Amino acid sequence: MGLFGWFRWSKKTTNIALTDMVVFSWVSTCKIQTFAGPTNSQKPGTTDVHAERCSFEGIPNDIVLVDMPSFYTYEDPDGEEIVKKWMDSWCTNQCKKAGILYMHNIASNPFHANLRISKHLRAFRRTLPRNFAINAVHVVPTMALGAKLHAERVDASITALRGQAVDVDATMSTIPDERPEMAWDIVQELLNKCEIRN
Numbered sequence: 359m360g361l362f363g364w365f366r367w368s369k370k371t372t373n374i375a376l377t378d379m380v381v382f383s384w385v386s387t388c389k390i391q392t393f394a395g396p397t398n399s400q401k402p403g404t405t406d407v408h409a410e411r412c413s414f415e416g417i418p419n420d421i422v423l424v425d426m427p428s429f430y431t432y433e434d435p436d437g438e439e440i441v442k443k444w445m446d447s448w449c450t451n452q453c454k455k456a457g458i459l460y461m462h463n464i465a466s467n468p469f470h471a472n473l474r475i476s477k478h479l480r481a482f483r484r485t486l487p488r489n490f491a492i493n494a495v496h497v498v499p500t501m502a503l504g505a506k507l508h509a510e511r512v513d514a515s516i517t518a519l520r521g522q523a524v525d526v527d528a529t530m531s532t533i534p535d536e537r538p539e540m541a542w543d544i545v546q547e548l549l550n551k552c553e554i555r556n
Contacts, residue, residue, distance in 0.1 A: 494528075
């Protein structure tokens with residue numbers, strides 16, 4: 359049984375404790391031409407930082423999921439500025455473990471400079487307090503709702519994304535399905551990497 363089966367409760371939080379295991383996540387997106395067709399509606403999933411404290415049966419440490427705005431969207435408000443302000447307010451101590459789930463829409467142009475994994479990770483690291491370390495990065499390829507891509511394009515985008523993940527020493531999963539347990543399995547995979555990389 360994975361995290362999904364052990365879930366007890368969750369609540370909104372702004373406090374990061376020394377015993378917490380923290381998962382930071384955002385979706386790379388910007389207002390550009392995609393392989394699924396032209397779009398003016400690709401916007402960051404959030405324009406604020408939202409943190410949810412989750413408790414699980416048999417796990418002594420809480421897991422805090424931190425959903426953040428994307429960087430380099432060409433739209434206000436600036437994601438880096440928002441995340442930095444939140445970090446300065448609430449991440450004043452190092453937590454037990456911290457990891458990044460970097461979600462990347464493969465319908466976007468993989469050659470666009472503002473969608474490169476390394477650029478997003480540099481922006482994120484600029485927001486971190488000096489005493490805060492990230493233990494692992496896990497890349498999750500996603501597909502925008504309604505995107506229609508040929509299998510060859512999906513394969514090419516996944517291959518390009520995997521190369522970027524290797525360049526930043528990140529692991530990568532396959533495109534997840536819609537099941538909630540799949541999402542928790544990805545979180546568990548990241549946390550396992552955090553434990554391995556002391």
